[in-house]
Amino acid sequence: MSPDLPFRTLKPALAKRFGMPLHRVALDAGSTCPNRDGTKGRGGCVYCDVEGSGTGALKSGLDIAAQLQLGLARIARRERGEYGAIAYFQSYSNTYVAPERLDEVLSAVEPALASRGGPVRVVALATRPDTLPDWALERLVRLAREVPVWVELGLESASDDVLLRIQRLHTCAEFEDAVVRCHGAGLEVVGHAILGLPGDGREGARCTAEVLARSGCAGVKVHHLMVLERTILAAWWRRGEVTVQQPAEYVDWLADFVERLSPAQVLHRITGDAPPDVQLAPRWDLHKGEVRRLLAEELHRRGSRQGAFAPRDLAHGAPGPHSGR
Numbered sequence: 001m002s003p004d005l006p007f008r009t010l011k012p013a014l015a016k017r018f019g020m021p022l023h024r025v026a027l028d029a030g031s032t033c034p035n036r037d038g039t040k041g042r043g044g045c046v047y048c049d050v051e052g053s054g055t056g057a058l059k060s061g062l063d064i065a066a067q068l069q070l071g072l073a074r075i076a077r078r079e080r081g082e083y084g085a086i087a088y089f090q091s092y093s094n095t096y097v098a099p100e101r102l103d104e105v106l107s108a109v110e111p112a113l114a115s116r117g118g119p120v121r122v123v124a125l126a127t128r129p130d131t132l133p134d135w136a137l138e139r140l141v142r143l144a145r146e147v148p149v150w151v152e153l154g155l156e157s158a159s160d161d162v163l164l165r166i167q168r169l170h171t172c173a174e175f176e177d178a179v180v181r182c183h184g185a186g187l188e189v190v191g192h193a194i195l196g197l198p199g200d201g202r203e204g205a206r207c208t209a210e211v212l213a214r215s216g217c218a219g220v221k222v223h224h225l226m227v228l229e230r231t232i233l234a235a236w237w238r239r240g241e242v243t244v245q246q247p248a249e250y251v252d253w254l255a256d257f258v259e260r261l262s263p264a265q266v267l268h269r270i271t272g273d274a275p276p277d278v279q280l281a282p283r284w285d286l287h288k289g290e291v292r293r294l295l296a297e298e299l300h301r302r303g304s305r306q307g308a309f310a311p312r313d314l315a316h317g318a319p320g321p322h323s324g325r
């Protein structure tokens, strides 16, 4: 844990592990999702816009290798010293594809891997817990022989009722099972959560943190509920059926959440953002550094820290199976 922050953040964790700063390059592999193609549902999770929470870069004609080169060039322009990159397949469910397509996608980043002289030191793939077949795990394990592979899995809420209401259409048990399978294969997991989902409440935020802590996933991403244009949530919000949080309330709930994580878990993200022209609500005028400062202040005010209310067996900071410590 950073000496001046009562919670564990990504930047120092990466610097300690890799000996240099790592920058993320978001990639769009043009995948889809069973919540959109009718296999499980149509329309997607209620908060997800039609780009699948991603960049939409593929539609603009850039293949994966070109997206990566563009992102790496952008980093090279602003970094003076040694640096590395995280190739992050962000949009949609990246293991919800044919085996040949996953091979093609992964092979597009291989020439840039650090093991082959390139700057990519981590490959991260976002996906759903219910779209992680064994053949996909096998391919990721093969890649993980060269660089660490992070499987970014959406839990969002530990409540199956809430997951149904927001049309996630998977269960908390499916998330837990997927984490066990990733860990069994030797892959690291980053679990995602959203605070303030309709019907979840403050207690829901606490329960979600407890599930993430018990799962042993190495990293956690969490953000507040955001209402984006072209989502089902936008229609609910316009009809006054959902409310969004103001910063003070979010930080209060976030402090509860962080207190219930394991002290070993790394917080990859504690707030969210979206382009101003698509984000309807909330419209905070807060930089992410400000949220970090407010969270630290709140935990200091409570005389608390990350993991203070973690499940008993995790409260002393025993690292998760793949926390990189």
Ligand code: SF4
Binding pocket: 032, 033, 034, 035, 036, 043, 044, 045, 048, 049, 052, 053, 091, 092, 093, 128, 168
């Ligand atoms: S599972 Fe992911 S990509 Fe699919 S609808 Fe939900 S948030 Fe969007």
